[in-house]
Amino acid sequence: MNRVLVIGGGAAGMMAAGQVALCGAEVVVLEKMKQPGRKIAISGKGRCNLTNNADLSEFISHFGRNGRFLRQVFQDFFNNDLIRFFEEQGLDLVTERGGRVFPAQGNAPDVVKTLRHWLEGLSVSLRPDSAVEKLLVRNGKVEGVVCNGNPVYGKSVILATGGASYPATGSSGDGYRLAESVGHSIMPIRPGLVPVVTQGDLAQRLSGLHLRNVGVRLLISDPADGMNRRNRPKKRNAFGELLFMKYGLSGPVILTLSNEIVDALRADQQVQLVLDLKPALDEQKLDARLQRDFRTRHKEPMHSVLRGLMPEKLVQVCLDETGLSPDTPAGEIRTAERKRLRFWLKNIPFIVTGYCGFKEAIITCGGVSLKEVDPRTMASKCCPGLYLAGEVLDLQADTGGYNLQAAFSTGWLAGRSAAEYC
Ligand SMILES: Cc1cc2nc3c(=O)[nH]c(=O)nc-3n(C[C@H](O)[C@H](O)[C@H](O)COP(=O)(O)OP(=O)(O)OC[C@H]3O[C@@H](n4cnc5c(N)ncnc54)[C@H](O)[C@@H]3O)c2cc1C
Incomplete structure (x- = not known):
């Protein structure tokens, strides 16, 4: 036939x-x-x-x-x-x-x-x-x-x-x-092309938050090497939209990296994602921006100044993670504190422990x-x-x-x- x-x-x-x-x-x-x-x-x-x-x-x-x-x-x-x-x-x-x-x-x-x-x-x-x-x-x-x-x-x-x-x-x-x-x-x-599961409760605290222009650094290393500097982990950078889920991270930028993440986890490698909330600014430019903001809004408390730098949902998390006091006026922020904030804005780490199923x-x-x-x-x-x-x-x-x-x-x-x- x-x-x-x-x-x-x-x-x-x-x-x-x-x-x-x-x-x-x-x-x-x-x-x-x-x-x-x-x-x-x-x-x-x-x-x-x-x-x-x-x-x-x-x-x-x-x-x-x-x-x-x-x-x-x-x-x-x-x-x-x-x-x-x-x-x-x-x-x-x-x-x-x-x-x-x-x-x-x-x-x-x-x-x-x-x-x-x-x-x-x-x-x-x-x-x-x-x-x-x-x-x-x-x-x-x-x-x-x-x-x-x-x-x-x-x-x-x-x-x-x-x-x-x-x-x-x-x-x-x-x-x-x-x-x-x-x-x-x-x-x-x-x-x-799957969402990934991350350690800790940070993703859960931010669940539902959608960020448009985020830089994401994927770090993969063998367990024996850890994420230490001497045995440099394998790196890949991506940029785009990210979504926080109850259990971890999703959105186009994460899906793009996910196939590599899945393969690394299946090979028992360690996987970390590091978010950069200010990918358009290098450390120096970001520092200059923070100094300018703190100068012009020197009487305002930090929780209010931070609202100009990030979505509302991130503010409390930022204060907790950097140890900055919400009520301190911006003009009283010390150099070390500003550096801590700058570092956090460009380096929010997530350990990846798993991925979603079929x-x-x-x-x-x-x-x-x-x-x-x-x-x-x-x-x-x-x-x-x-x-x-x-x-x-x-x-x-x-x-x-x-x-x-x-x-x-x-x-x-x-x-x-x-x-x-x-
Ligand atoms: C939520 C989602 C969004 C997506 N968005 C996009 C996108 O925007 N762009 C893009 O390029 N790709 C996208 N994809 C991927 C894309 O849809 C698939 O790669 C594509 O559909 C694969 O086509 P296919 O014909 O091989 O399989 P399918 O489209 O999955 O079709 C297979 C068919 O075979 C039938 N079938 C299975 N087993 C049997 C059986 N035993 N007997 C008879 N029939 C059977 C199924 O019922 C099904 O109808 C998306 C996928 C998903 C899940």
């Missing part, structure tokens, strides 16, 4: 199915949830950052070492192709800060609607409530699947089941088991080993007739629209190749 089966109706699966149909082959999408595209519908805080307009080299750099795999894939279908695709389907897009591309109306479900409408127009058969439990293999080749207990046959199968994060959207890690059953190796999966992870790091997938076709090197696309693969990127583009691009290529295989 010249039919392609697509397992999973997410970004990769829907794009793949449409491409199969455009190539003239029959296609059936088996989706375990009631509706396809549930993750797309909640992506980008409900706005769906569907790609990024970065050039190829920069785009690939956001995937780390494994980004090389995508060079070939993106040659066939890249960000400009995806933008053109959606605009041709009548979805207006807008490019925002950092090259992030969103639907102009800012409504993620519109992306799903657009994809569904496109598939309907191509007469793609989409079967909801269809959970695939098993791949059927004969003479070493895939010949179908077992879905809700029944066999469904096809000449080729595209595995587009997503990762293991946000399992309530349907992607609960089934794809790893299915891929493993036909000989694929799975690189250890772990939560990616339930709260934006992506899954790890997955089907890229060594076993042909980047020219997305064909499995372990099982002829099987193709893989999307987050089930060992591909992970920063926030910014990179992950969805990877899902759409690998889906596009898998669809074209699987149709040809028929």
Whole structure:
């Protein structure tokens, strides 16, 4: 039977199915949830950052070492192709800060609607409530699947089941088991782009506070070395928005650093985050600013002067951490006290003790080993007739629209190749 089966109706699966149909082959999408595209519908805080307009080299750099795999894939279908695709389907897009591309109306479900409408127009058969439990293999080749207990046959199968994060959207890690059953190796999966858990109650005291322009220094060291000066810890700096949670830290700047943090903690390394509330001012400039403020407002008590330097919620914490007295007039602050304040403003330390689980992870790091997938076709090197696309693969990127583009691009290529295989 010249039919392609697509397992999973997410970004990769829907794009793949449409491409199969455009190539003239029959296609059936088996989706375990009631509706396809549930993750797309909640992506980008409900706005769906569907790609990024970065050039190829920069785009690939956001995937780390494994980004090389995508060079070939993106040659066939890249960000400009995806933008053109959606605009041709009548979805207006807008490019925002950092090259992030969103639907102009800012409504993620519109992306799903657009994809569904496109598939309907191509007469793609989409079967909801269809959970695939098993791949059927004969003479070493895939010949179908077992879905809700029944066999469904096809000449080729595209595995587009997503990762293991946000399992309530349907992607609960089934794809790893299915891929493993036909000989694929799975690189250890772990939560990616996740909030982190910190020691002590400082984060809890500031819970709900949102800071826009924060510098964050990530320090990673081996336990034997500690954070001492002689064995310098590995450092990485980031800048952006941060959110204090009851249990730790979140927000874009933390998510960006989180994959490295997760790997370090899993390797039993020590992880510390140091916040810089005044990243635009070096120590000297900050000192000059404090001296000026203290001079011009010399009669005002410190608690009032500090309000000009930081959000209200931070003031009491700052007083406690620096030992400054709230009622001392600014003009009476001694040099040593000012230095203490200056140091604190640029160095608020948090020991990181853990990270959130898959339930709260934006992506899954790890997955089907890229060594076993042909980047020219997305064909499995372990099982002829099987193709893989999307987050089930060992591909992970920063926030910014990179992950969805990877899902759409690998889906596009898998669809074209699987149709040809028929
Ligand atoms: C809260 C959140 C926000 C995000 N925001 C963005 C963003 O703005 N930009 C960005 O680039 N990325 C974002 N991402 C990541 C992005 O959504 C994913 O990387 C992308 O959706 C992966 O696409 P996929 O098709 O591989 O998997 P999914 O979109 O997860 O789709 C997989 C589909 O397979 C189905 N399925 C699973 N197992 C089976 C089975 N056994 N049988 C049948 N069907 C099955 C699932 O139900 C699901 O519909 C976000 C993720 C989350 C969780």
